[in-house]
Amino acid sequence: MCLGIPGRIVEITDRDNCLARVDVSGVQRTISVRLLEPDLPDPDEWVLVHVGFAMARIDEREALLTLAAVQKMGESYRDEIDALDSSSII
Numbered sequence: 001m002c003l004g005i006p007g008r009i010v011e012i013t014d015r016d017n018c019l020a021r022v023d024v025s026g027v028q029r030t031i032s033v034r035l036l037e038p039d040l041p042d043p044d045e046w047v048l049v050h051v052g053f054a055m056a057r058i059d060e061r062e063a064l065l066t067l068a069a070v071q072k073m074g075e076s077y078r079d080e081i082d083a084l085d086s087s088s089i090i
Contacts, residue, residue, distance in 0.1 A: 010028060012033070018034035
């Protein structure tokens with residue numbers, strides 16, 4: 001099962017190629033924010049991450065509620081975090 005998981009933007013690492021560093025439950029990796037063009041997110045904004053792409057902006061309250069809900073999914077949530085930690089888009 002693939003989940004959309006909230007992540008906090010740490011930094012925009014490559015504005016020209018729409019890449020950003022995101023923190024998802026303590027795991028940091030580079031994702032594409034191209035789908036959010038032309039208004040790329042700023043550091044400390046929250047996005048919904050799925051398969052290495054930021055799909056949408058979400059506010060912090062929604063992000064924290066969603067994280068709490070997906071963490072209750074147990075193994076599916078842990079599998080998604082493990083996949084995020086071991087994958088790369090570049």
